[in-house]
Every structure is written in structure tokens, then in C-alpha cells.
Amino acid sequence: MIKRDRVYYIGFSPINGICNELFFEGSITMYPNNEKGNIFFSNQLIEDERSDDAVQKFRQFVLEKVEELLSFDSTIKFLIFNDKERTKQICNFINKENIIPGNSFKVLEYLNNKEKIRTKFQGIIPMLDYNWKNGYELDIPFINNVLKQKGKIVVQGMVGAGGNNTYFIKKIEDFNKIEILNNTRYCLSEYKPNTPINITIVVGKNIILFPMSVQLIKKENGRFIYKGADFTYPKHFDSHLKKCIREYSVTIANKVKDMGYRGILGIDFIIDSQQNVYFMELNPRFQASSFYLSRRLESFTGFNLAFLHYLSLINERFPKFNMKLIDEVQGSFLNCNSETESIGIPHDSEIRNGYFPQSKASIYRKVYNISIVKEDNFEKTEIN
Structure with missing residues (x-):
């Protein structure tokens, strides 16, 4: 029988890790998540919640709540699901013995990078053809040729989830609406009904x-x-x-x-x-x-x-x-x-x-x- 630690989740999002109350003793989040043992920073929407000032205030809140919990039970462990660099900085004051070791930021960054991971599995797992460009490059002849042949294009940034940084293009003018063209790499691929x-x-x-x-x-x-x-x-x-x-x-x-x-x-x-x-x-x-x-x-x-x-x-x-x-x-x-x-x-x-x-x-x-x-x-x- 595996001895379970008493574990609290720490993170910005109230959504990550929901419906796991049987495992978690509780969580420390920016907003409430309506679950057992949740300790939240604010029940009002914070303007510019990702600013340095907001992050520092949340960090201080996490510090105080972690110290309170450990004062009652010094064996409590804390788990950060995604180990984003920002979250790790918020929690870098917690003693190593109270942190469940996560994945390295370097590995997570690699796996989240669409260009790197698609390159890694090229020739191993079937995938569409992708044409990667720098943000300041707009290959109009190539785009017009794909639109002429395929009719529709998908444009994606190197990172993104839930549709973030993914665009559906039917005409060259649609590129004017794409924010990722400003300063990052992006890829073009044909749209395939799927x-x-x-x-x-x-x-x-x-x-x-x-x-x-x-x-x-x-x-x-x-x-x-x-x-x-x-x-x-x-x-x-x-x-x-x-x-x-x-x-x-x-x-x-x-x-x-x-x-x-x-x-x-x-x-x-x-x-x-x-x-x-x-x-x-x-x-x-x-x-x-x-x-x-x-x-x-x-x-x-x-x-x-x-x-x-x-x-x-x-x-x-x-x-x-x-x-x-x-x-x-x-x-x-x-x-x-x-x-x-x-x-x-x-x-x-x-x-x-x-x-x-x-x-x-x-x-x-x-x-x-x-x-x-x-x-x-x-x-x-x-x-x-």
C-alpha cells in the first residue's frame, strides 16, 4: 500500500487539477475553484493579473498561506502541475522537502514548442507538411499558391493551447488580423477537413x-x-x-x-x-x-x-x-x-x-x- 503525502496544489488557475478532491487536501489559487480546502487570493477579477505587480502580490499571498499550513503540519507537500517558470518563481521559497519534484522547465518548454516537437517526430509519426516562417516574413507568393491549390490555410504560432495562436485563413487579407506575425515564428499548413x-x-x-x-x-x-x-x-x-x-x-x-x-x-x-x-x-x-x-x-x-x-x-x-x-x-x-x-x-x-x-x-x-x-x-x- 502506497503511503500518500498530504498534498496541496499551487497555481494561478483555479481550473487545473479540478475534480481531484479525493487526492488533494486543498489548493492555493488566484481565484476560487469551489473545491475542498481551496485557499484563493481574490474573488474579484484582478486587472492585468499577469503583471509583475499582481504576480508579486500573489507570491506574497502564497508565501503566507504555505507558512500557515506548514505551521500546522510540517510534512505537507506542494505540487505544481505545469512548472511554468512564473509559477516556479512564486514557489521558490518553499523548502525542497516540501515540494514534489516536477519536470524540468527545459523539457516542458521543448514539449510545448510545436516546431521542435513536430521536427522530432517527423518521419516517425505521420503529420501534415508545415512551412515555418519568422514573424516578420510574409511569403505572399507561397501563401497565394497554397490558397489557390487548397483554398484554406491554418496558421499557428510555436506555442498555444485551446485554439490560442491558431488561425483559419481563406484569403490573403486575413493575415492582417494575425497577432503572431509581429515577432515570433509561425507555421503555415493546408487546412484539411478532419x-x-x-x-x-x-x-x-x-x-x-x-x-x-x-x-x-x-x-x-x-x-x-x-x-x-x-x-x-x-x-x-x-x-x-x-x-x-x-x-x-x-x-x-x-x-x-x-x-x-x-x-x-x-x-x-x-x-x-x-x-x-x-x-x-x-x-x-x-x-x-x-x-x-x-x-x-x-x-x-x-x-x-x-x-x-x-x-x-x-x-x-x-x-x-x-x-x-x-x-x-x-x-x-x-x-x-x-x-x-x-x-x-x-x-x-x-x-x-x-x-x-x-x-x-x-x-x-x-x-x-x-x-x-x-x-x-x-x-x-x-x-x-
Whole structure:
């Protein structure tokens, strides 16, 4: 039996790590997340919350709360999921014995960099052709040629998540709206009608693959915006397609493990109408869909994703459990910014953990017991 430390999560976001209350004693976050033991900095929206001044005030708050917790129990451990440099600076005063060691910033930076990671897997995993440019370069002849041949282009920055820094281009004038052209590298690729797929993996002493989901993505104002996930729809894929995605995922996971990464990892693919699978990017962090898997895992096994992530970081073996039960996970969820947001069919439940209504960026989830990918104009293509 593995002895569990008493663990608190520390981070800016109230959303990271939600639905892991069975593992966490609590959390220290900038805004409230409506979970057990949450200690939050403010229940009012902070203007320019990422400024040096706001970060320093949050750091002082974290310092005080960590000292209070340790005064009651000096054995408490603190876990930072993503180990972003800014978060690490906020927590650099905590003694090493009270910090659960995370992944190196160098490895995380590499895995988050789309150009580097696509170059690494070129020739190993199928992917689209990407043309990388510097931000000040606008190759008009090349762009016009691709638009003439393909009709549509996708433009992406080197980093970004949830549709951030990803643009849908139908004419050369659309480039005037793209902020990433100013000072960073970006890539051009043809737009291929597709069904976007995500699979969650935990990389530890061994590797666990969780059920894949269709990402619910919409085009809004020239961008691709993540809206939720559908775990039921992939059950209808043929066995060859599912096997292909899982084999590519294991190959990627082993390569990432060799780089020294441990913990939860998301892999994004797209599938075209001919069942061709293309690798898109890695997400070395908890996914937007992690809460859904974590709740299902907990209901079947009594432990959750945060616990598996923790075991990976401390180099302990995962407990044995019946993976077939987890493979049966079904249903969907929709990220909602307001009470009125819906897809026209009734939802079965709601998850408001991490919801901070004062922030326009904050979301809660409407949960459905069925597939919903065909209920709205989400990205999808008929798979032959």
C-alpha cells in the first residue's frame, strides 16, 4: 500500500487539477475553484493579473498561506502541475522537502514548442507538411499558391493551447488580423477537413493510455476554439483506426519518457475522411478533459488522475486496476461561459468546479450522457 503525502496544489488557475478532491487536501489559487480546502487570493477579477505587480502580490499571498499550513503540519507537500517558470518563481521559497519534484522547465518548454516537437517526430509519426516562417516574413507568393491549390490555410504560432495562436485563413487579407506575425515564428499548413482527436496518457514507470475523445472545436472569428470533448463518438471507429491511434500514442509516449518527462500528457491527432491519422501536438499538462476522466477513474478505482500524476513524479508504480472498466467511459461535456450557452439538447448534469463567473475566460461544464459531436457545427468529417 502506497503511503500518500498530504498534498496541496499551487497555481494561478483555479481550473487545473479540478475534480481531484479525493487526492488533494486543498489548493492555493488566484481565484476560487469551489473545491475542498481551496485557499484563493481574490474573488474579484484582478486587472492585468499577469503583471509583475499582481504576480508579486500573489507570491506574497502564497508565501503566507504555505507558512500557515506548514505551521500546522510540517510534512505537507506542494505540487505544481505545469512548472511554468512564473509559477516556479512564486514557489521558490518553499523548502525542497516540501515540494514534489516536477519536470524540468527545459523539457516542458521543448514539449510545448510545436516546431521542435513536430521536427522530432517527423518521419516517425505521420503529420501534415508545415512551412515555418519568422514573424516578420510574409511569403505572399507561397501563401497565394497554397490558397489557390487548397483554398484554406491554418496558421499557428510555436506555442498555444485551446485554439490560442491558431488561425483559419481563406484569403490573403486575413493575415492582417494575425497577432503572431509581429515577432515570433509561425507555421503555415493546408487546412484539411478532419475529426480532431485527443488521447490522455500518464507516463511513469509504465505507461497508461486512457480512452480517446473527439475534441469539440468550432471556428469562431477566424480561430479554432476548444469547446469540450465527446468520449462516446470514438467508440464507433473501426478497430484498425483505434489501434493505429493507440500505437502512435505509445511510440510518442516512450520517446517523451526517454526525454525525462513524467506525468500526465495529452496528444492531439486529426483524422481525415480516409482514416489517415496525423499527429498535431503535445500537451504536457492536465487537459481540459482531464476532469471528466478523473471523475470516472475515481468512481471505478477510488483514485484519480492527480494521484497517478503524483506517482509518476515520485517514481512509484501505479496501482493495479481493471483498465477495461475505464475503456467503457462514455458521454460528452461542453465548456460554457454563460448560463445561456447550449447546443439545443438538454444536458444531464453540470460541473462548476473551477468556475469563476467574474472572469469572462472562466468556464463551467454541461455534461451529457450521449455523443454530441453531431449536435452542432463542431469540426468533424465523415470517416469512410
